[in-house]
Amino acid sequence: MKKGKMRLVVKVGSSSLAAPSGGVDPAKMSLLVNAVSQLREAGHQVVLVSSGAVASGYQSLGYKQRPRTLAAKQASAAIGQSLLMQTYTQLFAAHRFGVAQILLTRGDFSNRERYQHAFQTLSLLLDKNILPIINENDTVSVAELTFGDNDMLGALVAGLVHADLYLILTDTNGLYDKDPRNHPDATRIAWLPQVTEEIEALAGGASQLGTGGMRSKLIAAKTAQGLGIPSFIGKLEQPSDLLEIVQGNGNGTYVSYQPEAPATTGLPTRKQWIALHSPIRGSISIDSGAAEAILEKRRSLLLAGVRGVDGTFSPGDVVEVYCDGALIGRGVSRYDAADLAELLLPAGSTRHSGTVIHRDHWTQIT
Ligand SMILES: Nc1ncnc2c1ncn2[C@@H]1O[C@H](COP(=O)(O)OP(=O)(O)O)[C@@H](O)[C@H]1O
Numbered sequence: 001m002k003k004g005k006m007r008l009v010v011k012v013g014s015s016s017l018a019a020p021s022g023g024v025d026p027a028k029m030s031l032l033v034n035a036v037s038q039l040r041e042a043g044h045q046v047v048l049v050s051s052g053a054v055a056s057g058y059q060s061l062g063y064k065q066r067p068r069t070l071a072a073k074q075a076s077a078a079i080g081q082s083l084l085m086q087t088y089t090q091l092f093a094a095h096r097f098g099v100a101q102i103l104l105t106r107g108d109f110s111n112r113e114r115y116q117h118a119f120q121t122l123s124l125l126l127d128k129n130i131l132p133i134i135n136e137n138d139t140v141s142v143a144e145l146t147f148g149d150n151d152m153l154g155a156l157v158a159g160l161v162h163a164d165l166y167l168i169l170t171d172t173n174g175l176y177d178k179d180p181r182n183h184p185d186a187t188r189i190a191w192l193p194q195v196t197e198e199i200e201a202l203a204g205g206a207s208q209l210g211t212g213g214m215r216s217k218l219i220a221a222k223t224a225q226g227l228g229i230p231s232f233i234g235k236l237e238q239p240s241d242l243l244e245i246v247q248g249n250g251n252g253t254y255v256s257y258q259p260e261a262p263a264t265t266g267l268p269t270r271k272q273w274i275a276l277h278s279p280i281r282g283s284i285s286i287d288s289g290a291a292e293a294i295l296e297k298r299r300s301l302l303l304a305g306v307r308g309v310d311g312t313f314s315p316g317d318v319v320e321v322y323c324d325g326a327l328i329g330r331g332v333s334r335y336d337a338a339d340l341a342e343l344l345l346p347a348g349s350t351r352h353s354g355t356v357i358h359r360d361h362w363t364q365i366t
């Protein structure tokens with residue numbers, strides 16, 4: 001893992017920003033702002049992914065607790081988001097840090113142009129030493145098109161900006177072998193080499209203010225791991241805690257964290273888009289020889305290995321690639337579906353030798 005100055009994505013949950021009965025909690029926010037400021041004063045670059053819009057806003061609409069209907073949550077978020085940004089702006093100004101609000105939807109990641117614009121904006125803000133504060137654009141996100149929760153949004157942002165570490169801050173100091181709210185005898189797991197199905201099964205639901213619970217944090221950490229980024233899940237108690245976390249001494253759970261491993265640059269942005277965000281326009285099935293060439297010899301997919309084509313896709317569209325019925329990866333097709341189907345040849349024929357998916361536009365699904 002990289003040492004020295006790092007690029008960090010810090011995701012903070014509603015329970016760490018809002019009061020238990022709703023509304024912004026200035027003391028909690030002040031602790032966070034002090035801690036983030038310490039990271040930046042130490043020379044680290046930070047992107048903040050902040051939840052809390054719904055939890056900060058619902059009181060103003062007269063609700064006694066987090067509302068359940070989509071319309072009420074969206075209206076609460078519209079109020080709470082501006083209260084959060086007002087508080088962040090004031091608190092960070094005391095540290096002479098400027099902030100910028102970025103509200104994203106799932107569609108901003110699946111549309112390649114918008115994805116690139118989000119990347120450019122974030123890069124420029126970081127270069128200018130402005131703190132980007134990201135949340136989902138709750139008022140326009142529809143149920144089928146959300147990130148799921150901000151834990152996942154944070155993981156995807158960590159991939160987008162090629163973060164060195166993804167920090168997930170919540171009201172609990174890490175993952176326990178059972179939900180510590182209901183089991184006082186629960187034991188904390190400090191290091192997780194990777195997130196397995198057995199580990200996911202340990203995690204339960206959300207707090208009164210949050211949405212995903214520990215389970216969604218583990219799924220997000222697994223996504224970050226797939227992008228080559230280690231994570232930390234824990235609670236902020238002192239302003240110096242974030243510095244302790246990046247130094248490997250955090251009081252929480254580290255996931256796929258190897259301080260001694262050489263620094264990697266993670267999955268290139270283009271490949272992340274193919275793997276996680278691109279719309280899928282069709283599928284191609286290939287024979288086992290082609291699968292071996294792609295997966296083991298790291299070659300491009302050639303026409304000779306293609307056995308079937310499904311869907312309607314154009315050159316430049318992303319397709320799924322199957323071998324013996326199993327999904328092995330995704331890539332950008334250089335061919336139109338109909339043209340490709342016409343060129344299909346019996347196994348062993350060598351009449352056509354075009355490249356269907358170039359190595360640089362391929363990602364393996366594991
Ligand atoms: N195995 C577990 N280990 C730790 N916390 C757990 C576990 N299972 C469930 N939880 C619960 O997850 C909650 C944190 O998730 P959530 O409410 O979504 O937080 P946030 O709003 O910070 O994103 C904690 O309050 C905790 O009780």
Ligand SMILES: N[C@@H](CCC(=O)OP(=O)(O)O)C(=O)O
Pocket residue numbers: 012013014015050051052053054055077135136138148149150151206209210211212213
């Ligand atoms: N976008 C929503 C937060 C959704 C969410 O994932 O909440 P949390 O589990 O507290 O991180 C909001 O700002 O209220």
